Amino acid sequence: MPDKSPYSELKERVLEANLKLVKEGLVVLTWGNASEVDRERGVYAIKPSGVSYETMKSDDIVIVSLETGEVVEGSLRPSSDSPTHHVLYKAFPSLGGIVHTHSEKAVSWAQANREIPCMGTTHADTFYGSVPLTRRLTEKEINDAYEVNSGKVIVEHFTEKKLNPEHVPGVLLPFHGPFTWGKNGMDAVKNSIILEEVAKMAMNTLLIAGKSMEAPDYLKDKHFLRKHGPGAYYGQK
Amino acid sequence: MPDKSPYSELKERVLEANLKLVKEGLVVLTWGNASEVDRERGVYAIKPSGVSYETMKSDDIVIVSLETGEVVEGSLRPSSDSPTHHVLYKAFPSLGGIVHTHSEKAVSWAQANREIPCMGTTHADTFYGSVPLTRRLTEKEINDAYEVNSGKVIVEHFTEKKLNPEHVPGVLLPFHGPFTWGKNGMDAVKNSIILEEVAKMAMNTLLIAGKSMEAPDYLKDKHFLRKHGPGAYYGQK
Amino acid sequence: MPDKSPYSELKERVLEANLKLVKEGLVVLTWGNASEVDRERGVYAIKPSGVSYETMKSDDIVIVSLETGEVVEGSLRPSSDSPTHHVLYKAFPSLGGIVHTHSEKAVSWAQANREIPCMGTTHADTFYGSVPLTRRLTEKEINDAYEVNSGKVIVEHFTEKKLNPEHVPGVLLPFHGPFTWGKNGMDAVKNSIILEEVAKMAMNTLLIAGKSMEAPDYLKDKHFLRKHGPGAYYGQK
Amino acid sequence: MPDKSPYSELKERVLEANLKLVKEGLVVLTWGNASEVDRERGVYAIKPSGVSYETMKSDDIVIVSLETGEVVEGSLRPSSDSPTHHVLYKAFPSLGGIVHTHSEKAVSWAQANREIPCMGTTHADTFYGSVPLTRRLTEKEINDAYEVNSGKVIVEHFTEKKLNPEHVPGVLLPFHGPFTWGKNGMDAVKNSIILEEVAKMAMNTLLIAGKSMEAPDYLKDKHFLRKHGPGAYYGQK
Numbered sequence: 011m012p013d014k015s016p017y018s019e020l021k022e023r024v025l026e027a028n029l030k031l032v033k034e035g036l037v038v039l040t041w042g043n044a045s046e047v048d049r050e051r052g053v054y055a056i057k058p059s060g061v062s063y064e065t066m067k068s069d070d071i072v073i074v075s076l077e078t079g080e081v082v083e084g085s086l087r088p089s090s091d092s093p094t095h096h097v098l099y100k101a102f103p104s105l106g107g108i109v110h111t112h113s114e115k116a117v118s119w120a121q122a123n124r125e126i127p128c129m130g131t132t133h134a135d136t137f138y139g140s141v142p143l144t145r146r147l148t149e150k151e152i153n154d155a156y157e158v159n160s161g162k163v164i165v166e167h168f169t170e171k172k173l174n175p176e177h178v179p180g181v182l183l184p185f186h187g188p189f190t191w192g193k194n195g196m197d198a199v200k201n202s203i204i205l206e207e208v209a210k211m212a213m214n215t216l217l218i219a220g221k222s223m224e225a226p227d228y229l230k231d232k233h234f235l236r237k238h239g240p241g242a243y244y245g246q247k
Numbered sequence: 248m249p250d251k252s253p254y255s256e257l258k259e260r261v262l263e264a265n266l267k268l269v270k271e272g273l274v275v276l277t278w279g280n281a282s283e284v285d286r287e288r289g290v291y292a293i294k295p296s297g298v299s300y301e302t303m304k305s306d307d308i309v310i311v312s313l314e315t316g317e318v319v320e321g322s323l324r325p326s327s328d329s330p331t332h333h334v335l336y337k338a339f340p341s342l343g344g345i346v347h348t349h350s351e352k353a354v355s356w357a358q359a360n361r362e363i364p365c366m367g368t369t370h371a372d373t374f375y376g377s378v379p380l381t382r383r384l385t386e387k388e389i390n391d392a393y394e395v396n397s398g399k400v401i402v403e404h405f406t407e408k409k410l411n412p413e414h415v416p417g418v419l420l421p422f423h424g425p426f427t428w429g430k431n432g433m434d435a436v437k438n439s440i441i442l443e444e445v446a447k448m449a450m451n452t453l454l455i456a457g458k459s460m461e462a463p464d465y466l467k468d469k470h471f472l473r474k475h476g477p478g479a480y481y482g483q484k
Numbered sequence: 485m486p487d488k489s490p491y492s493e494l495k496e497r498v499l500e501a502n503l504k505l506v507k508e509g510l511v512v513l514t515w516g517n518a519s520e521v522d523r524e525r526g527v528y529a530i531k532p533s534g535v536s537y538e539t540m541k542s543d544d545i546v547i548v549s550l551e552t553g554e555v556v557e558g559s560l561r562p563s564s565d566s567p568t569h570h571v572l573y574k575a576f577p578s579l580g581g582i583v584h585t586h587s588e589k590a591v592s593w594a595q596a597n598r599e600i601p602c603m604g605t606t607h608a609d610t611f612y613g614s615v616p617l618t619r620r621l622t623e624k625e626i627n628d629a630y631e632v633n634s635g636k637v638i639v640e641h642f643t644e645k646k647l648n649p650e651h652v653p654g655v656l657l658p659f660h661g662p663f664t665w666g667k668n669g670m671d672a673v674k675n676s677i678i679l680e681e682v683a684k685m686a687m688n689t690l691l692i693a694g695k696s697m698e699a700p701d702y703l704k705d706k707h708f709l710r711k712h713g714p715g716a717y718y719g720q721k
Numbered sequence: 722m723p724d725k726s727p728y729s730e731l732k733e734r735v736l737e738a739n740l741k742l743v744k745e746g747l748v749v750l751t752w753g754n755a756s757e758v759d760r761e762r763g764v765y766a767i768k769p770s771g772v773s774y775e776t777m778k779s780d781d782i783v784i785v786s787l788e789t790g791e792v793v794e795g796s797l798r799p800s801s802d803s804p805t806h807h808v809l810y811k812a813f814p815s816l817g818g819i820v821h822t823h824s825e826k827a828v829s830w831a832q833a834n835r836e837i838p839c840m841g842t843t844h845a846d847t848f849y850g851s852v853p854l855t856r857r858l859t860e861k862e863i864n865d866a867y868e869v870n871s872g873k874v875i876v877e878h879f880t881e882k883k884l885n886p887e888h889v890p891g892v893l894l895p896f897h898g899p900f901t902w903g904k905n906g907m908d909a910v911k912n913s914i915i916l917e918e919v920a921k922m923a924m925n926t927l928l929i930a931g932k933s934m935e936a937p938d939y940l941k942d943k944h945f946l947r948k949h950g951p952g953a954y955y956g957q958k
Contacts, residue, residue: 038918039914040956061956087954090947112918117841118922118926119929121925121930121934122930122934130422130424132278132349132354152940156943185841185842186940187841203275204276207275207351210351211354211355211358213928214355214358214450217450217453217928218356218361218450218453219360223360223422225358228386229389229422229423243324244296244297244327245277245296246295246323246324366659367594367660368660369586444512444586448588448592451588454690454691460596462659465623465627466659466660469626480564481534482514483533483534483560483561603896604897605897605898606752606828606898674750677750678750681823685825688826688924689829692833692835693833693834693835697832699896700857703858706867717801718770719771719772720771
């Protein structure tokens with residue numbers, strides 16, 4: 011009888027987060043991946059690459075070293091986007107979980123190479139300001155180390171624009187799609203649900219108004235601070 | 248053994264109304280809330296703030312005093328939008344139930360800062376004239392008492408425009424979203440379903456016609472009066 | 485023990501047709517109605533007005549005289565659109581079933597006051613030429629006998645344009661929505677499914693092409709005649 | 722007791738592929754068909770024409786000779802599109818399965834007479850370059866042998882443009898809709914799911930950006946080659 015994995019609870023949670031993406035309609039076929047980090051033990055758990063969600067078991071979830079990016083436990087290859095998760099976990103210590111999807115409307119904004127302006131309170135409740143769009147990777151960056159550089163360009167964007175990843179829990183990569191994050195895997199999933207909803211509403215708003223809209227700053231502040239920070243009064247104590 | 252709550256039936260109905268919002272796809276995550284008033288006993292029952300619909304029980308529903316706006320029964324915080332409900336119940340004696348959602352298409356019109364013109368009979372059957380859009384709250388109104396002032400600006404709009412809330416069972420707040428109401432909680436839910444459907448059709452119509460459309464007044468009158476008032480002949484006697 | 489209704493099979497079929505509309509997502513709340521005619525016995529069966537689909541039983545279906553338009557059997561009021569069905573059954577002897585819905589995309593074209601041009605083979609397989617749009621009713625026609633005149637304006641359109649209702653199994657009423665028909669109730673439901681699908685695709689095509697498209701006549705002929713008439717070879721013999 | 726069909730496994734797989742189309746929402750009513758070829762035995766199995774998916778059994782699947790296009794086994798008529806499948810299997814030896822649908826968004830691009838440009842990585846992962854659009858068939862081609870010529874014009878397009886059907890697993894026919902293919906029937910279904918998703922995103926992108934977008938060639942190459950060819954590293958070994 012094999013020893014039980016020391017990561018079984020983490021893997022179980024990451025499996026659930028990945029299955030939730032499917033249930034919420036954010037993932038088609040095998041597109042998309044969720045991970046969660048355990049900073050004390052220096053690892054993150056991530057979906058295996060190209061495996062069907064219908065048959066995925068918690069033991070298929072791959073454990074990766076936060077230090078080296080190498081597989082620590084698991085017989086399958088990690089998601090091909092694992093290096094992007096790795097870069098983000100290393101650069102942003104507040105991240106507990108990361109999700110990548112090809113959800114329809116968020117991808118559409120990414121393909122249009124447009125950030126999503128804050129057009130209303132649904133957006134402002136979770137994202138402080140626009141959902142940002144990074145610069146395009148160069149040909150060299152893509153050919154040298156595509157997935158690593160996808161992470162680096164996100165870090166570069168947040169650093170240069172002085173964005174706090176806790177206040178802006180997601181980003182769009184041009185021609186590609188969204189990454190979101192949160193306190194843990196399931197929280198990152200929640201933020202990917204919100205991002206997709208916000209992307210839908212923003213597209214509709216563009217079409218109805220015939221132009222982009224922007225909520226006033228004091229409304230954005232009110233909604234974000236109603237839910238976040240010391241003065242928050244949304245939800246239970 | 249605890250005494251049974253005197254409000255248990257009211258709470259049961261409000262729970263059902265809230266769950267119906269989820270079932271109809273009008274609510275994502277914990278966004279949205281339904282309430283119902285009992286004017287004889289001077290209270291309304293409302294969803295608790297930020298609680299998952301999957302685990303919500305009727306005992307989580309909060310009873311609030313119509314007089315003071317204070318919690319009368321329940322261990323959880325009421326919805327953060329409770330003060331808006333409170334203002335509306337006080338100002339409009341005909342209201343029996345109120346619903347707030349972030350339903351996709353109604354929010355999109357709100358974000359576009361446009362009222363929804365009556366483009367056809369689906370709209371005219373329930374809303375007499377446009378689904379109105381209030382003015383924007385000022386920075387001061389938002390910072391002083393956001394939720395109370397969200398209610399007040401609705402009342403101001405209906406008063407100034409001489410709108411009858413029984414004939415116009417809903418409204419849009421700019422950059423935010425819809426409030427609807429009705430004879431009771433479930434009737435308010437029904438009107439939020441109708442508003443979302445009307446908002447979808449109006450957006451499509453804009454895109455197909457390339458401009459806004461407006462049904463003739465005599466068609467609006469016919470459809471509204473077929474369903475409402477002494478000459479109504481839709482439905483059973 | 486009461487005598488069994490002589491119309492029980494007809495009522496059963498009409499109940500099924502109405503429930504199919506809900507299952508296919510063409511009907512919200514109580515909007516929409518399906519009927520089927522029995523020309524030998526001189527009656528048609530139709531949904532009652534404003535009754536919930538969730539509790540509707542076959543005995544709620546109302547039997548109406550084709551001669552007089554009066555109720556022959558049933559304790560509930562027939563659909564408020566019953567006079568429209570009546571006019572159509574009288575004018576078009578080939579009709580076996582009629583459906584009216586407020587399906588989202590077909591209503592959107594009706595609200596835009598535009599017929600749906602034949603943009604491709606999905607359309608041409610069932611509708612020979614455009615899905616027509618009648619003229620608007622006058623104020624007098626609406627106030628005098630709205631539902632009867634809704635039927636009459638359809639008949640007027642088909643007569644003036646020399647359209648064969650067997651080749652064009654549906655129509656749009658301006659600012660209102662679609663009526664479809666077929667060999668029986670379920671066939672009319674099938675044509676309302678097709679009309680909604682065709683309306684979706686035509687709207688998308690407008691948006692993608694930036695203008696209306698029109699399939700060549702020889703492609704329209706080919707597809708329609710592949711399925712209809714003596715040379716048809718689609719389906720089983 | 723009848724002899725068991727030598728094609729029972731093939732028919733079972735083709736039934737499953739056809740039912741998967743319905744489950745994925747790519748097919749309405751009886752529109753669409755999937756087939757799979759067995760090149761060793763010189764036959765392909767295809768859906769019967771106009772049969773309801775709800776009652777279809779594996780014995781309804783029709784076996785057609787790859788040599789002659791004639792039915793080899795089965796009592797029902799093959800899909801009316803069978804000659805198109807036949808032409809494609811003969812011309813492209815790498816094809817193992819073929820699917821035709823009237824999926825909403827792919828049809829909309831076909832009706833707009835526009836190829837789908839590669840606007841991002843979701844597209845580039847599966848289609849190398851645009852999803853092509855063939856030229857329109859002439860009146861003579863349509864009247865002489867519509868379904869055969871639908872296949873021939875696809876072959877003509879791929880030949881003239883030097884497209885490899887393994888790298889471009891689908892195509893649009895003007896005013897009609899998509900054909901996709903793959904290693905087997907289920908793989909062709911998978912590519913029809915992807916095509917519909919890509920068509921949705923491309924339409925949204927057009928509307929958000931106000932113009933067509935095109936991913937840079939090095940990003941297209943990276944994504945396609947990450948999944949295909951000797952250097953592929955997506956999925957499991």
